[in-house]
Amino acid sequence: MFTQAMLSPRHPVLAHIVPVRRCNLACVYCNEYDNHSDPVPTSEMIRRIDRLAALGTTIITFSGGEPLLHPELEALIRTIRNHGIIATLITNGYLLNATRIKSLNEAGLDQLQLSIDNVTPDDVSQKSLKTVDRKLELLAQWAKFDVDVNCVVGASLCNPGEALTVARRAWSLGFNTIVGIIHDGSGQLLPLTDDQRKVLEAIMEGREPTFLSFTRYNPFQVNLARGMPNDWRCRGGSRYLYICENGLVHWCSQQRGKPGIPLLDYTREHLDREFKSIKPCARYCTIGCVHRVALLDSFREAPRETLARLFASRREPNAPTEMPLAVKLLTWLFLPPKQDGRRKMLTQLLTRGALRLFGLRR
Numbered sequence: 375m376f377t378q379a380m381l382s383p384r385h386p387v388l389a390h391i392v393p394v395r396r397c398n399l400a401c402v403y404c405n406e407y408d409n410h411s412d413p414v415p416t417s418e419m420i421r422r423i424d425r426l427a428a429l430g431t432t433i434i435t436f437s438g439g440e441p442l443l444h445p446e447l448e449a450l451i452r453t454i455r456n457h458g459i460i461a462t463l464i465t466n467g468y469l470l471n472a473t474r475i476k477s478l479n480e481a482g483l484d485q486l487q488l489s490i491d492n493v494t495p496d497d498v499s500q501k502s503l504k505t506v507d508r509k510l511e512l513l514a515q516w517a518k519f520d521v522d523v524n525c526v527v528g529a530s531l532c533n534p535g536e537a538l539t540v541a542r543r544a545w546s547l548g549f550n551t552i553v554g555i556i557h558d559g560s561g562q563l564l565p566l567t568d569d570q571r572k573v574l575e576a577i578m579e580g581r582e583p584t585f586l587s588f589t590r591y592n593p594f595q596v597n598l599a600r601g602m603p604n605d606w607r608c609r610g611g612s613r614y615l616y617i618c619e620n621g622l623v624h625w626c627s628q629q630r631g632k633p634g635i636p637l638l639d640y641t642r643e644h645l646d647r648e649f650k651s652i653k654p655c656a657r658y659c660t661i662g663c664v665h666r667v668a669l670l671d672s673f674r675e676a677p678r679e680t681l682a683r684l685f686a687s688r689r690e691p692n693a694p695t696e697m698p699l700a701v702k703l704l705t706w707l708f709l710p711p712k713q714d715g716r717r718k719m720l721t722q723l724l725t726r727g728a729l730r731l732f733g734l735r736r
């Protein structure tokens with residue numbers, strides 16, 4: 375994914391696609407579900423997946439509603455994998471059991487993200503550790519795919535400290551965590567309280583850093599936690615696509631109707647146009663997956679500056695960067711200053727070798 379994203383800005387890196395808008399839960403803050411829609415017919419979903427493949431999409435994620443309500447989700451996952459595309463899934467976890475996890479294994483699912491809002495169910499959300507803890511154990515036991523737990527922090531959730539409890543449980547089972555911030559109906563930041571900010575930072579701090587981990591190094595969330603805007607280019611409609619249940623392409627789940635073009639009619643010209651389009655909602659946007667995709671382009675366009683931003687100290691704005699040793703070494707190898715001719719030759723050789731290793735160049 376990373377290598378392809380570096381080689382070309384003209385394909386979608388990540389597409390979220392909705393196979394069914396219906397959900398088995400009813401979280402108070404959510405505007406992405408109903409309680410009655412039928413699943414999108416499998417043949418139609420396959421047409422959409424084929425179109426995403428033709429556009430060169432690298433990752434396709436099922437979101438909803440609750441995607442596990444689609445009766446032929448595994449067949450859809452197989453279709454994605456047959457195209458050589460990474461298949462991932464966002465779920466509330468309620469419908470998981472050992473049999474379903476094994477069938478997702480067999481279908482070739484690459485990654486699953488399970489979102490948890492609190493420890494015990496309340497009036498706002500039933501996506502609770504108490505109700506899905508057994509599902510987490512089953513995932514730890516049977517899943518052959520990666521599991522990420524999204525620990526949600528936000529205005530409408532009563533006890534911010536519960537997100538940390540959720541994160542600790544996820545870590546104890548060996549899962550990765552990400553922190554989601556609840557947004558308003560257009561994707562914008564709802565101001566966090568001091569307690570919520572501290573919890574968000576504690577979860578980002580809590581894990582040992584892994585190489586290029588967005589969990590730990592996420593400048594977008596650091597700024598948002600402080601109530602500060604982000605200066606970035608959202609590539610919704612281009613590098614990131616949101617495909618609703620009606621098969622229309624939107625910038626994201628919170629900006630429907632822009633551009634609102636059927637996926638089957640979506641072309642590279644649309645991708646190019648939206649790559650350049652300015653999104654007025656960008657400054658206080660909380661949509662983490664679109665931030666992460668934008669970081670790839672930012673890295674492709676200005677690698678040294680992006681790394682400096684990525685690893686900037688979170689504690690004090692002007693303190694030295696916290697770049698891990700491995701990243702320092704790779705920066706030295708692959709991003710030499712322009713005047714260093716010998717290192718440039720070494721870089722070219724290493725780059726060619728890496729591209730061959732990934733099967734992207736003979």
Ligand code: SF4
Pocket residue numbers: 397398399400401404405406407438439440466501
């Ligand atoms: S489980 Fe997810 S899709 Fe369903 S209502 Fe809650 S947030 Fe929305």
Ligand code: SF4
Pocket residue numbers: 560561562608609610625626627628629653654655656657659660661664
């Ligand atoms: S900046 Fe992009 S991802 Fe964020 S709300 Fe706007 S269109 Fe959606």
